[in-house]
Amino acid sequence: MAMRRSTRRRVVRLAMYALFVAIIAVALLTTDWPRVANQFLRSEIAVDQFPDIITIALRNTLLFTLIAFTGGLLLGILLALMKLSSIGPYRWFATGYIELFRGVPALLTIFAIGYMLPIALGIQVPFRPVGSGLLGLILVAGAYMAEVIRAGIQAVPKGQTEASRSLGMSPFRTMMFVVLPQGFRITIPPMTNEFVLLLKDTSLLFIVGTTPVLKELTVFARDEASRTGNSTVLLMAAMLYLVVTIPLTRFAAYLERRLARSR
């Protein structure tokens, strides 16, 4: 029995929708809702978290992210310029650095900075205990951002450099005023990505130890969850991450559109 192509396609699609709705319905019906609510949505526990979950946990998460991002960005620019340098040893160093810190888990780097550096070399990073953790994050972020920035710089047409140099601008000024500003707009999407990754990676700082006032969101939530024996705080922490990341990615998308227009 011949069915017309479009008819057959419609029937298949309908069947897929039906299956999807059925799976959701079964899941919803078989869930023990009071138990879920009891585990994740206890209002008295939620209320009890304020203001610390904001004034300590979220604040520290944001603060650590900003420090690591700024440090990583500066280091990344430096490494990118080294990698594009005409001087061989600079290039080799940057390449080696990037391979090392991109290839090794961030946790291992943080651990190494936090414990091995003081023991092996007698170097103590200031602002203990988070200082060494932040330094580790910066070192790793710098490696990732260096590659992003290098790609951004190389995406700027060579004619831009030539025009700038022809006007008598030095290589440094050309980089600062002509190449980097244009390279950065190309890097907005990957940089947003980098920021979000860093925001989440601040949770790795606990490995070098923490104090009550230095807790960030994940550790705060973990400790509160085990103290209360309830997962409500975990859900709250997850929400707070999203409260930061979703507007940020929206803003980056807006920025990208706006800059694209002046191109």
Added chain:
Amino acid sequence: MTAHPSPSGDPLEQIEPEAPAIEIRDLHKSFGDHEVLKGISLEVRTGEVVCVIGPSGSGKSTLLRSVNLLEEPTSGQILIEGIDILDPEVDVDRVRTRIGMVFQQFNLFPHMTVLGNLCLAQQRVLGRSRSEAVNVARENLAKVGLADREDAYPAHLSGGQQQRVAIARSLSMNPDMMLFDEPTSALDPELVGDVLEVMRTLANEGMTMMVVTHEMGFAREVGSRVIFMDDGQIVEEGDPREVLARPREPRTQAFLSKVL
């Protein structure tokens, strides 16, 4: 005459008024095994408009780009106003402020407005104040007929307008000479005229110009001299009316019969 570094250590202070604007002596340039310029010698005197024509791949753009060292010559000498700019003592950035350069692809800075494009190097290189730079910029924008577009971004201008902005950007540095690298080759035919008109005005004002071009009409009417290049060498040069109408060399004749 070659200038020697002065006792003050600044060879650029020794500009000789009598020296030609551009003097090139036995210039060679190779990219790897491929020799693009095979011993070029030429002079551009102050106020002259020298048009360089020739088939693509003849080395004319490389020659022009060597004059402000966008290409590093393999050997030979380049003297700008009597100063050997290949002398390692010479500050290339300062030499470049005296030489305006206009590119085939305009190369305006897309992240800045027209005014921003014109002011950047004035402020960063010449050290002019913002208001001084803006005044100079506006003067030059008026000159190229774009006084009303100072707040536009390059992307919002036509190719012809972008090229005129690029010319105004170079002029804002008050250069002693201008280099044009096929300035109308990337333009739609109907936009070519405005750009050539600006260049004609510049020539009439006495600007020293070296123009790589395919516009034979411009070469004939505006050029004080035309140079025909082929295969990295100067084949023929002389008065444009003479060379374009009655070329002596077979290679020039062959080229002109194709483009005219």
